[in-house]
Amino acid sequence: MSLQTIQFTQEQARDLAGVSPGEVRAWRKAVSYLAAKPGKAARFTFADILGLAITRRITGDFHVRISDIGGSMDALFRALSETRPSDLESSVALIDAHTALLVPGFDLGAKPLKDPTFVIPCAQLVHDLSQRVMPLASASLQAALPFAPQMVKAGR
Template identity: 60%
Template sequence: MSLTTIQFTQEQARDIAEVSPGDVRAWRKAVPYLAAKPGKAARFTFADLVGLAITSELTNRFGARISDIGASVDKLFHELADARPAHLEGIVALIGSASAYLLPIGDFSARQISEPTLIVPCDPIVSQISARMMPSTPSAAQRELPFPPQILKAGR
């Protein structure tokens, strides 16, 4: 892990990825990667946030049971851990019953899929997480100064 990697607390990770504490507790029982991050001292990377959001999509939107896809979600977290945040754009996550892959969207058609697979594009998730991390606020126009700026010289 790089020293420049931003790490998030468990509460920050849940808030940014929009997952409930109950979901994370349940996922820890089925996903060894998450089980290795217990308690309040747990720290999560940006890639982990993407993994949490994808897991939420799989379990909440698609209705997949974590007990059925835990092994593949574990592989997904390991795949994500090896990726830099900038490399997650233009990527799709392919999650099978016991496998997970990250592929550039352009390479997706070249991949032979040998089992039923859920496909989750990472772009919308990365954009949503980035927006939650650094929400853009409308900048107020700066008022005009009542006097012209002047250059000050350092003391002689």
């Protein structure tokens, strides 16, 4: 029996990653990994949503045009899709103008950087996305019972 991965619709993926339909349309033109997921029937994994969130950070926070780094983002999406979900949180994305790598955080110092590179730790993004997918309510939010539980005998 194979392990099934949770699949998200395009609308769910956009909502979780905080991106607009227009952004995804533009990104599809530059990132072949996303171009392979067209239309309303497209399904996205958690790793794909993480890739969307990273792309949003680079294009939004740093104002980088997707046309300038499309090949790098394609490499990132492919690396994310090949990474075990349990390893995503401890990973760091290294993205330069030509390619992208996903490395374990403890291995970051062993990677020589030759070109200007975006270094994006995945831990906080994974945590934020996980909370949006499965919010955990704190114990203090549960109301106390107005009466104590009692054992009840069945009627005769």
